[in-house]
Amino acid sequence: MDTLWAPWRSSYVNAIGKSEENPEDKECVFCSAPNAARDIDRYIIHRGKMAFVILNLYPYSNGHLLVIPYQHVSDLSQLDSETHHEIMDLLVKGQAVLQQVYNPQGINIGANLGAAAGAGIDQHLHFHILPRWIADVNFMTAIGKTRVIPESLEESWEKIRAAW
Numbered sequence: 001m002d003t004l005w006a007p008w009r010s011s012y013v014n015a016i017g018k019s020e021e022n023p024e025d026k027e028c029v030f031c032s033a034p035n036a037a038r039d040i041d042r043y044i045i046h047r048g049k050m051a052f053v054i055l056n057l058y059p060y061s062n063g064h065l066l067v068i069p070y071q072h073v074s075d076l077s078q079l080d081s082e083t084h085h086e087i088m089d090l091l092v093k094g095q096a097v098l099q100q101v102y103n104p105q106g107i108n109i110g111a112n113l114g115a116a117a118g119a120g121i122d123q124h125l126h127f128h129i130l131p132r133w134i135a136d137v138n139f140m141t142a143i144g145k146t147r148v149i150p151e152s153l154e155e156s157w158e159k160i161r162a163a164w
């Protein structure tokens with residue numbers, strides 16, 4: 001692999017984020033999600049004691065779930081071990097439910113810590129559970145930068161909720 005040195009980019013990279021308003025001032029979507037009057041309003045699948053499960057509003061595929069602690073923290077080390085255990089239990093359950101509902105060929109489970117790692121909302125830790133199919137990064141995704149999600153969030157919510 002070739003390495004292209006581009007040190008002038010470091011000032012640009014460092015400027016990203018600093019120019020944005022303080023994210024602490026904005027209402028956090030993951031903190032506000034459990035306040036939804038009805039679970040369907042925010043596609044809540046399950047409310048646990050320390051964490052909850054919702055549909056990703058911007059799914060990479062049908063059935064894209066998020067497991068989120070109620071606590072607004074950015075790092076795993078800031079959660080107690082009871083919360084760690086419940087998150088793991090919810091990931092295990094989520095995997096089983098998605099397997100049952102969608103019968104995918106694979107499942108991604110993971111968290112992106114920090115914006116540089118790909119976190120869209122890096123202030124509030126969340127885990128993704130994502131059903132995968134071989135060649136699901138298809139022509140439209142690769143060439144058109146457009147994802148094809150055949151199922152509506154309402155349909156996904158009804159199916160997953162019933163299986164949960």
Ligand SMILES: [Zn+2]
Nearest residue numbers: 028031072124
């Ligand atoms: Zn939050």
